[in-house]
Amino acid sequence: MSIPPLPVAPCPYRMGLMSNKDIFRGIIGHEAAKTVLTKALDRPQHGYLLVGPDGVGCHAIAERFVRAMTDHPEDRLLSAHPDIIVLEREMTDSGKSLKKEISVKAVRELRMRISRKPSAASRMIAYIPEADHLNEEGVNALLKSVEDPPAGAVFVLVAHQESRIPGTLMSRLAALRLGRVPSHEIDAWLKARGADEGDRRQAVALAEGRPGAAIRFIEDPNARILAQEADGTIVSLLRARTAGDAIAAVAERASACDSSEDPVTEWRKTLQLWETALRRRLEDDPVRVHGIAHAFLMAERHLSGPISPRIWIELGLVRTAAGKPPVFPGFLPAPFPYPID
Secondary structure, X not given: OOOOOOOOOXXXXXXXXXXXXXXXXXXOOOHHHXXXXXXXXXXXXXXXXXXXXXXXXHHHHHHHHXXXXXXXXXXXXXXXOOOEEEOOOOXXXXXXXXXXXXXXXXXXXXXHHHOOOOOOOOOOEEEEOOHHHEOHHHHHHHHHHHHOOOOOOEEEEEEOOHHHOOHHHHOOOEEEEOOOOOHHHHHHHHHHOOOOHXXXXXXXXXXXXXXXXXXXXXXXXXXXXXXXXXHHHHHHHHHOOOHHHHHHHHHHHHHHHHHOOOHHHHHHHHHHHHHHHHHOOXXXXXXXXXXXXHHHHHHHHOOOOOOOHHHHHHHHHHHHHOOOOOOOOOOOOOOOOOOOO
């Protein structure tokens, strides 16, 4: 005698018992993207890519979408669901940091798992929160599944660096680009969470349109320390009288980034903090800020290159101290202070 399968409760999202705001409750901004994903719950496409700066809400929205498609509660890890495959970077052998790339072996394991039939939900879901850490082999392996996905399977990818997603993969996904959230919305959101006015003012200024960065500043003392250190570095750069003084101002942090187990990630975090602090000092010395900004942006552009970003920074600082124009004067975006209000 065969045992009948347990009935699967209908998803409250698809029953119409919850509104669009309920699915993404607590996540501010990005109304268009949230509406698109909510309407896609009944018949989602085979693949989505959410792109945006770190902290704007890409991961929060992607995770809510994955949970809604599988009826997975928010108080449980995504990886705890049998039909959700989370593909992330693995830890290094020391266990102190993450590896630079997602291994092709992990991608191949994902391909095997996603080809199976779902056991609890109505479909298999592959969630890749760091798609810009896939190497070339990993992208090619993933591309085979995305091009010919198993019936009902859905791929949800998140990336902060769109330039690292090859066009061959990008063209096969529905891309949703998330921009920065207006400052007044972040301020109201923090106020609703109980943050006092002084903390909110500092957090909003530091966040530059990124709610995630704002809440980290409010809740994480280490985030405040790093922001203060970054501001001190920028003040020293603007006061430096010689190229040597300017290079010395960044030397300690640059050495720490280069010697870390994950230099790319450390440099990215450091450059973001320096750039944020630099934008707040634009009126102090516009010409010098412009030159330093070029140095930082060129370093960020070459993060995964064969030489340390420190070389690009030092080159830019030498040219700025000598009163010379940047190496690539047209590279700096015109609205350097982000128009987020």
